[in-house]
Amino acid sequence: MLTKGSINSKPKCDKDHKFIPCHQCAMESICLPINTQQQPIELTQQYLTKRVDKTTNSYLFKQGQSLTSIYAICTGTFKLTKHTQINDEKVIGFKFPGEIIGHDALHPKIYSHNAIALDDASVCEVNVAKLLACSYAVPNLQLSLVDLLTRQSYIAQKQYEVLIAKSSAESLVAAFILNVKKRYSDVTGAKNQVLLTMSRDNIANFLGLRRETLSRVLSKFQKEKFITISNKLIQIDNLAALFKLANL
Amino acid sequence: MLTKGSINSKPKCDKDHKFIPCHQCAMESICLPINTQQQPIELTQQYLTKRVDKTTNSYLFKQGQSLTSIYAICTGTFKLTKHTQINDEKVIGFKFPGEIIGHDALHPKIYSHNAIALDDASVCEVNVAKLLACSYAVPNLQLSLVDLLTRQSYIAQKQYEVLIAKSSAESLVAAFILNVKKRYSDVTGAKNQVLLTMSRDNIANFLGLRRETLSRVLSKFQKEKFITISNKLIQIDNLAALFKLANL
DNA sequence: CGCAATTTTGACGTAGTTCAACACGTGTGG
DNA sequence: CCACACGTGTTGAACTACGTCAAAATTGCG
Numbered sequence: 001m002l003t004k005g006s007i008n009s010k011p012k013c014d015k016d017h018k019f020i021p022c023h024q025c026a027m028e029s030i031c032l033p034i035n036t037q038q039q040p041i042e043l044t045q046q047y048l049t050k051r052v053d054k055t056t057n058s059y060l061f062k063q064g065q066s067l068t069s070i071y072a073i074c075t076g077t078f079k080l081t082k083h084t085q086i087n088d089e090k091v092i093g094f095k096f097p098g099e100i101i102g103h104d105a106l107h108p109k110i111y112s113h114n115a116i117a118l119d120d121a122s123v124c125e126v127n128v129a130k131l132l133a134c135s136y137a138v139p140n141l142q143l144s145l146v147d148l149l150t151r152q153s154y155i156a157q158k159q160y161e162v163l164i165a166k167s168s169a170e171s172l173v174a175a176f177i178l179n180v181k182k183r184y185s186d187v188t189g190a191k192n193q194v195l196l197t198m199s200r201d202n203i204a205n206f207l208g209l210r211r212e213t214l215s216r217v218l219s220k221f222q223k224e225k226f227i228t229i230s231n232k233l234i235q236i237d238n239l240a241a242l243f244k245l246a247n248l
Numbered sequence: 249m250l251t252k253g254s255i256n257s258k259p260k261c262d263k264d265h266k267f268i269p270c271h272q273c274a275m276e277s278i279c280l281p282i283n284t285q286q287q288p289i290e291l292t293q294q295y296l297t298k299r300v301d302k303t304t305n306s307y308l309f310k311q312g313q314s315l316t317s318i319y320a321i322c323t324g325t326f327k328l329t330k331h332t333q334i335n336d337e338k339v340i341g342f343k344f345p346g347e348i349i350g351h352d353a354l355h356p357k358i359y360s361h362n363a364i365a366l367d368d369a370s371v372c373e374v375n376v377a378k379l380l381a382c383s384y385a386v387p388n389l390q391l392s393l394v395d396l397l398t399r400q401s402y403i404a405q406k407q408y409e410v411l412i413a414k415s416s417a418e419s420l421v422a423a424f425i426l427n428v429k430k431r432y433s434d435v436t437g438a439k440n441q442v443l444l445t446m447s448r449d450n451i452a453n454f455l456g457l458r459r460e461t462l463s464r465v466l467s468k469f470q471k472e473k474f475i476t477i478s479n480k481l482i483q484i485d486n487l488a489a490l491f492k493l494a495n496l
Numbered sequence: 497c498g499c500a501a502t503t504t505t506g507a508c509g510t511a512g513t514t515c516a517a518c519a520c521g522t523g524t525g526g
Numbered sequence: 527c528c529a530c531a532c533g534t535g536t537t538g539a540a541c542t543a544c545g546t547c548a549a550a551a552t553t554g555c556g
Contacts, residue, residue, distance in 0.1 A: 082409075084495065092412060104405060106398035112405070132391070142390035143380070146397065150354035153401045157352060157360070164340060164411045165332075166456030169512070200535065208414030213512055215536055231535095247332070417544070448503060458545055463504050479503095479553075497556105504551065514541070520534085526527105 020074060020097035026151060027072035027100060027124060029144040030131065048134065050125045060101060060115035060123065067109045069125045070102040076121020077184070077197045079206075081114045089114075091206040093159055094198060096184045100152050118197045155183075163208065167247060172207045173217045174245035177227070177234060194234045268322060268345035274399060275320035275348060275372060277392040278379065296382065298373045308349060308363035308371065315357045317373045318350040324369020325432070325445045327454075329362045337362075339454040341407055342446060344432045348400050366445045403431075411456065415495060420455045421465045423494035425475070425482060442482045 022028050031049055051074070054060060060071060063082060073095055080093040080101070092113055095101050105111045106128070135141040162175040181194045196203065204214040218234075221227045226242055228235040236242065270276050279297055299322070302308060308319060311330060321343055328341040328349070340361055343349050353359045354376070383389040410423040429442045444451065452462040466482075469475045474490055476483040484490065 084413075090413060092409075104398075104401060107395065107402045136387050136391065139384050139387060139390065142387065142394065143384065145394055146390070147355065149394065149397050149401070150352075153352060153397070153404070154355045156401075157404075160408050160412065161330075161340075163414070164408065164456065165338065166411075166414075199533095208412065210513060211535075212514085212537085216512090219536070459503075460505085460546085461544060464544095467504075500553100500555085502551100502553070504549105506549085507547090509544105509546075510542105511544085512541105513543090515539090517536105517538080519536075522531105522533085524529100524531085526529085 025072050025074070025098045025124075026148060027126065030135075030141060030148060031072070031124065031126070048127055048130045050127075052123050052125050054117040054121045054123065056117055056119050058117050060117065061111045063111055063114050065111050067102065067105040067111060067128055069127050070100060070106075070131075071115075071123040071125050073097045073099055073101065074122040074124055076123075077118045078115050078121065079118055079198055079202055081116060082112070083114075089205070091198075091202050093156070093206070094118075094180070094202075096180075099155065099183070100148065103149060103152050104156070106149070118202075162246075165247065169207075169209055169213050169217050170220070171245050171247050172209065173214060173221070174226075174242045175247070176203065176207060177236070178242055178246055181236065192236045192239070194236065196232045196234060273320050273322070273346045273372075274396060275374065278383075278389055278396060279320065279372065279374070296375055296378050298375075300371050300373050302365040302369045302371065304365055304367050306365050308365065309359045311359055311362050313359050315350065315353040315359060315376055317375050318348060318354075318379075319363075319371040319373050320348055321345045322370040322372060324371075325366045326363050326369065327366055327446055327450055329364060330360070331362075337453070339446075339450050341404070341454070342366075342428070342450075344428075347403065347431070348396065351397060351400050352404070354397070366450075410494075413495065417455075417457055417461050417465050418468070419493050419495050420457065421462060421469070422474075422490040424451065424455060425484070426490055426494055429484065440484045440487070442484065444480045444482060 022031070025031070052071075054076065060078060075097055077097075078095040078101060079091055080095065081089040081091050084090050095115070101115050101123070102111065131145070135145055159179060162172065162179060165171070165175075177194055180196065184194065185191055200214055201211050204211040207214065209217075218227070218229060221242075222229050224241070226236070226238045226245075228237055270279070273279070300319075302324070308326060309316075323345055325345070326343040326349060327339055328343065329337040329339050332338050343363070349363050349371070350359065379393070383393055407427060410420065410427060413419070413423075425442055428444065432442065433439055448462055449459050452459040455462065457465075466475070466477060469490075470477050472489070474484070474486045476485055
C-alpha cells in the first residue's frame with residue numbers, strides 16, 4: 001500500500017499524468033516547509049509526510065476511528081459518507097486532487113465520516129501529532145495551518161451552500177456540475193468537460209434527490225442542449241444556462 | 249455602542265442574568281491568555297478584546313465587508329444571512345451565547361454573510377490583525393486558535409448535517425429543536441425548554457421550508473404531545489419521540 | 497386601545513418520490 | 527461461444543409531501 005515517502009523533497013508527481021502538481025495542492029504550505037527545512041525538527045520530519053496509494057473502493061479512514069492523519073489528494077477522487085441507522089449511507093461530499101481530507105476531525109479527534117476512493121488514488125498522508133509538534137516549534141507553520149483550515153472550511157462552506165439553498169432539483173444539479181467543473185477541471189484537461197467519477201446514485205444521494213430524478217434532470221439538460229452526456233463524462237455546451245439555473 | 253473594554257480582566261458578565269460566563273465561552277482560550285499575560289504583547293493587548301453591545305435587528309457586520317474582527321457572543325442570539333439575487337434573504341445559521349461569529353471570514357478575509365442581532369445582545373470583539381500578531385509571538389495562542397477554528401467548524405458541520413440529510417419536514421424540525429436545545433439550553437435555565445428567539449419565518453427560511461409548513465409541523469408535534477408551544481418558548485414533553493423523528 | 501406584523505389554519509396545485517419496467521454493459525460459468 | 531445474473535442507468539405512470547394562495551387568529555407595539 002505504501003510507496004516511498006517524500007522526505008526532504010517534493011513528492012514525486014510524475015508517475016501518472018493525472019497527478020496534481022504540489023504547487024496546486026492545498027497542503028503545500030505546510031508540506032514543503034516541513035520537508036525542506038533544516039531546523040530543529042529533524043527528528044519528526046522523517047515521518048511526517050508519506051505517500052499512500054489507494055485502490056478503488058478502499059477506505060482512507062472510517063467514521064468513528066481516532067484521528068491519526070490528515071491527507072492531501074494527489075490523484076483520484078474520494079467520496080465522504082456517513083452511516084445512517086438504516087442500513088444505507090449518506091454521501092456528505094466529494095473531494096478532488098489538491099484538496100484536504102480529514103482536517104475536519106481535528107476536533108473532536110475522531111473521523112466523523114468515511115472517506116472512500118472512487119478510483120485508483122494516491123494521497124499524501126500527514127501525521128497530525130507530529131504536525132502539531134512541529135508547528136509548536138515553527139510559528140510560520142502554525143499560521144500556515146490556520147490558513148489551511150480556514151481555506152478548507154471555505155471550500156466546505158461553498159459546497160454546502162448549494163444544498164441549503166434547497167431550490168429545485170434542476171438548480172441543484174446545475175450547481176453541482178458547475179461546482180465540480182470549478183474544482184476538478186484542471187485534471188481532465190478539456191475546459192468544458194466534467195468527469196463525474198462517482199456513480200449517479202452517489203450524486204443523487206449527495207444532492208438529496210432520487211436517482212430517477214437526477215437522471216430525468218440530466219436528460220432534460222441534454223434535450224435542451226445545455227450538456228452532452230457520454231456516460232460519466234459531461235460536456236458543457238451552454239455554461240450560461242447552467243449558471244442561470246444554478247442561481248449563483 | 250461600546251462599553252468599557254475588558255482589559256486585563258475577565259469581561260464583566262453580571263449586568264444581565266443571561267450573560268454566559270467566560271469559562272463557557274469558546275473564545276476563552278485565546279481571550280484570557282491575551283488579556284492576563286504580562287508578556288511582550290503589552291502594546292497590542294490594550295485593544296485586542298472589546299465589549300460591544302448590539303440592539304435588536306442591528307448588524308454586527310455585513311456580507312461583503314472586509315474582515316476586521318471575530319466576535320464571541322456574551323449574551324443574545326444572532327442570525328446569519330446571505331443576500332440572494334432576488335430581493336430576499338437566505339438564513340444560513342443561528343449563533344448562541346458562547347459561540348464565535350466571523351471566524352469563517354478568515355479566508356478570504358471578507359465576511360461572507362450578514363450577522364444580525366435577534367435580541368439585545370452583547371459580544372466580545374477580537375481584532376484579527378492584532379490577534380494574528382499576538383499569536384505569532386505566542387505559540388500556545390496559535391494552538392488555541394487552531395483549536396478554536398476546528399471546534400467552530402465542528403459546530404457548523406453539526407448544524408448543516410441536519411439540512412443535508414434532507415429528510416422530511418418533520419425530521420428537519422425535530423432535529424432543529426434538538427440542536428437549539430443542545431446549544432442554548434444553558435441560557436434559559438429550564439432544561440426541557442427551548443427559547444426560539446428568532447421568528448418562525450427565519451426558522452423556516454433556514455430549514456428550507458415554508459412558514460406554513462413549519463407551523464403545521466409544530467402544531468402536529470403539539471397535538472401528538474411531543475412539545476408544548478407558548479409562543480417562542482417550546483417545552484419538550486417527549487424527548488425520545490423527537491430524537492426518533494430527527495433520525496440522529 | 498387599535499393597527500400592523502406575525503402566526504396559524506384551510507383548500508388546492510405541483511415537483512419530486514415511489515414503484516415498476518426496460519435497456520445497457522460486464523462478468524461468470526456451462 | 528452463448529446464457530444468465532447483476533449492477534447501473536433511463537423512462538413511464540400514479541402518489542404524496544410540501545408549496546401556493548387566501549383568510550382567520552394571535553401577538554406585539556405605538
